[in-house]
Amino acid sequence: LRGARGSRAAEKRGYRVLLEETDATIEGERAVMSSSEAGMVDGMIIQPSVMSSSEIARHRSDIPIVLLGETPAPLTIDRVMIDNVAAAREVTQHLIDAGRRRIGFVGHESSALSETSRQRILGYQDALLGAGLSADPALLVASDSISALGSVEAVGRALDAGLDVDALVCRDDLAAIGTLRALQERGVRVPDDVAVTGWDDTRLSAVTFPSLTTVSPDIDAILERAFALLDERIHGYDGIGRHELAPYRIVVRESAPEH
Amino acid sequence: LRGARGSRAAEKRGYRVLLEETDATIEGERAVMSSSEAGMVDGMIIQPSVMSSSEIARHRSDIPIVLLGETPAPLTIDRVMIDNVAAAREVTQHLIDAGRRRIGFVGHESSALSETSRQRILGYQDALLGAGLSADPALLVASDSISALGSVEAVGRALDAGLDVDALVCRDDLAAIGTLRALQERGVRVPDDVAVTGWDDTRLSAVTFPSLTTVSPDIDAILERAFALLDERIHGYDGIGRHELAPYRIVVRESAPEH
Structure with missing residues (x-):
């Protein structure tokens, strides 16, 4: 959910956006959450990737916050996300419907599994079990880093060690590109021997060769809801956290066609 | 020059960074330059892609500004860039040294050529002429948009119309990916029939297949100089604009090997 689109969504509502990037590190996220804007900032929309729920709750009780994404949200804070378990189930089912039977999962953390990876693996496993396929731990390819290069190396090592699959569900588009x-x-x-799916529908997913079948969150809907919830908080709503689901769809491209 | 790296460079100097994204539109750049931070901001580092020199000079005489990149800089403003003409000459020479003879250029604007594209095409042409090759306008493949998808379409149309090349120098990594x-x-x-080069050494350039030979600006050096110049302005230096060149190198990968 990078800046330009978020900025436009904010402008429509008369807000001005200050972006801060955290590089997906715990230090970066803590710095943003702890920093003082000296009255400049009316509220905060943040997509944490590593900070925990309780740590988020401890910071910033002074201004309204809306969380995006799959981090467990404190009950006191608003949160907008897509249903990751359902979307993972659906993209895996797409592969099953296309006749794939040995379907792996790629790109999750090799230790300290994030909530994002946990939910996506859950949905992946749900779909396999629902189709009468076994969920074989040998088909999970963890990555040393959540990056394209990390998955090049992880999948390379797995293939060299004899990984035998006809499809790979990747944690995100970067993992899919790797x-x-x-x-x-x-x-x-790809896709003849092995079909591949991504997640996020990033700009490059239409341009890779083959282009990527991917889970496409409805970013405009997510931003619309996040700003609406923030608006209500800024204007006085002080109730319990609202946890809302936003729409998504599976965009089918060359890396995993219909059949 | 995205956020996380810039933020770290700023932190080392005791600054805090507020990022604003412009989506490379004239409206976005004008909004950033015109906006008032009400005393919050001590200075501004901006990499304009479409605003003109005179327009930049008219805005914000109130706070120190350092420009990054190839936009013509007002004489009153500091600017850090790499030598784009020299770098384009060098990456083109790399292809000539590898035996390529019909070398095209891809991804510049189809109208209203940016200063960035102009300098890179100049260097490209310099190298061709220096090697006794003709610079044929039929080998320039303009793009409707400065994006990966834009260059997929532009290069596709050109190839279908009979474009005959053994190498393509691309304006940037996105154009190279397309x-x-x-x-x-x-x-x-690629590279057997046609070698391809990019520009920027973005994270994905090592991960495409084949990986990209690309011009790699020394981002750390650029940020180091930009913050040093800004520091001096903030602390009272009020002289004429300093225009400095930062180092770069050609990173050779699979899309255009040594020979």
Whole structure:
């Protein structure tokens, strides 16, 4: 949920946006949450990737906050996300419907599983079990870092060690881009030999070769709800946290076609 | 020059960074330059992509500004950039040294050529002429938008119309990523049939397949100088604008190997 789109959504409501990037580190997220804007900031929309629920609750009781994404939200704070378990189930089912049977999962943390990865793996497993397929831990390819390069290396190592799959559900588009490269390096054809799916529908997902089938969150709907909730808090609403689900869809492209 | 790295460079100097994204539109850049931070902001580092020199000079005489990148800088304002003409000459020479002879240029604006594109095309042409090759306007592939998708379409159209090249110098990594796809869609092998180079050494350039040979600006050096110049302005230096060049190097990867 990068800046330009968020800025436009904010402008429509008469807000001005100050962006701060955290580089997805705990130090970065703590710095943002702890920092003082000296009255400049009316509220905060944050998509934490590593801060815990209780730590978020401890910071900033002074201004309204809306959380985005899958981090467990404190009961006192508003949160907007897509249903990650359902979306993971759906994108995995898409592969099952296309006749894939040995479906792996790529790109989650090798230790300290994030809530994002946990929910996506849950949905992936749900779909497998629902189709009468076994969820084999040997088909989970963890990554040393949540990055494209991390998944090039992880998938490469797994393939060299004999990973036998006909599809890979990737944690996000970056993992999928790295997975494409690891497969292509070894002459594995996508999607003929192995279908690949991403998550986020980033700008590049239409431009990779093959282009990526991916989970596409409705960013405009997410921003619309986040700003509406923040607006209400800024204008006095002080009730319990509202946890809302936003729409998503599976965008089917070349890396995992219909069949 | 996105946030996290800039934020760390700023923190080292005791500054806090407020990011604003402009989406590379003239409206976005004007909004940032015109906005009032009510005393919150001590200075501004901005990388304009469409605002003109005279327009930049008219705005914000109230706070110190350092410009990054190739926009023509007002004589009164500090600016840090890499030598784009030299870097374009060098990356083109790399292709000539590898035996390429019909070398195109991809991804510049189809109208209203930016200063960035102008300098890179100049260097590209310099290298061709220096090697006794002709600079054929038919080898320039303009793009409707400065984006990966724009160059997929532009290069695709050009290839279908009979573009005959053995190498393509791309304006930036996004154009190079789109160019890879357009070539691959048509079964053109990279680098065997056509070598491709990018510009920026973005994170994905090591992960595309093939990975991208690209011009790699020394971001740390650029930020170091930009903050040093801003520091001096904030602490009272009020002289004529300093225009400084930062280092870069050509990172050679699979899309355009040594030979």
